[in-house]
Amino acid sequence: MRCPQTVLLLLGTLSCWHPSSAQGEKYPTATDIRWSSINLKTILDWSPKPTNYTYTVLIRGKYFKDWKKKCIFTTDTTCDVSDLMKDPKDTYDVRIVSEIRSPDGIEESPYAEGPSFTPYEETIIGKPVIRNFTLNKELNTLTVLIRDTPTPYRFSNNTPKTVRDFFPNDFTYTLFYRKASSTGKKQQSSDTNEIVIKTDKGEDYCFYVQASVPSRKVNRMSQNSDELCTSSDAGGFDIIVLVAVGIGVALIVFIIVLSVILCKRKNRKNEEKSKEEEALNAA
Incomplete structure (x- = not known):
């Protein structure tokens, strides 16, 4: 009987099965890829938000031919790529790969390409x-x-x-x-x-x-x-001076008023004491 061999062959096939390759499954690729750059700080944005997969950004310039990775296996849809674009006169290409964390890394993941970008010509000069x-x-x-x-x-x-x-x-x-x-x-x-x-x-x-x-x-x-x-x-200095003068005048007025009140209280106590002494002497 060949049934045992068939079962073993089937089990071996299943052990090699990976979700990303089942039925040729492909994840959605990035859309609406946009560069934004102010004072040479350069950000990439794209859509859509991933659900059961991740993104990895690839950058390549004319002066370095190999693709460099950034924001590896990210679930965000934005990535700061400034550190890969140190030569502002270079023109940079971008790919955004849709992938999952594959243990074998054999399967080629789908990707989307965005527009090229030259920082020297396109970065916005910020407000001085x-x-x-x-x-x-x-x-x-x-x-x-x-x-x-x-x-x-x-x-x-x-x-x-x-x-x-x-x-x-x-x-x-x-x-x-x-x-x-x-x-x-x-x-x-x-x-x-x-x-x-x-x-x-x-x-x-x-x-x-x-x-x-x-x-x-x-x-x-x-x-x-x-x-x-x-x-x-x-004008600011004048305001500060006026406030300081106002506080000073208010403090002086407060001291004068307090002195008058304390002086009156002291005089009142002296008068009451004198009246008590006169009453005792009369008795």
């Missing part, structure tokens, strides 16, 4: 921040210092690389300014993070900063920084 400013009334100048925005990358000495470090000859700050009493606007640009303008004597100024990458055709300009005015600090 004015670190401080100085209005010199003797020299009639306004000096504005802008904070260079850090990126996720660092130099060999572990100091952070800024956005301007990645665009050494292709990055500009522009200061837009006006007299506080006027709406007429002027501008002055600089390749450094310090801008100095001439001012009129006795005038206050309001200003904001914009960063730009002049060589770009799209995404050239950043958002505007918050607008500041040279009178704001003085």
Whole structure:
């Protein structure tokens, strides 16, 4: 009889069976793959949310041909790939693999490819921040210092690389300014993070900063920084002085009132004591 051999063959086949390969089962591939990058911090997003499988992100640049893995076996639909994109001028390809944790890793998993991405041309320049400013009334100048925005990358000495470090000859700050009493606007640009303008004597100024990458055709300009005015600090100082004076006056008034009350109480006690002594003497 050949039945025992048939049973053994069937059991051997079942022992090699894996859920991912049953009936050629394939998991859904990623859709709507999107890049978002601000100041060279680059994130990938996609859909849908996985149920009984996971995702692994693969990144490949022109300068390194092998696919590099990121966010391995993740159940999220977002992945920070900044550390794989250290050369902003390189163009990167992406694959998102749909898979399960297979012990043998033999089965080829389905994947979806997203659009290519070149950080140098496509990362958005974030909103700049004015670190401080100085209005010199003797020299009639306004000096504005802008904070260079850090990126996720660092130099060999572990100091952070800024956005301007990645665009050494292709990055500009522009200061837009006006007299506080006027709406007429002027501008002055600089390749450094310090801008100095001439001012009129006795005038206050309001200003904001914009960063730009002049060589770009799209995404050239950043958002505007918050607008500041040279009178704001003085106004703030005046408010602090007024509050301090008010507190001081209130404290003085409180001390005077308390002194008067204590003095009256003491006089009242002395009067009562004198009356008691007079009554005893009369008796």
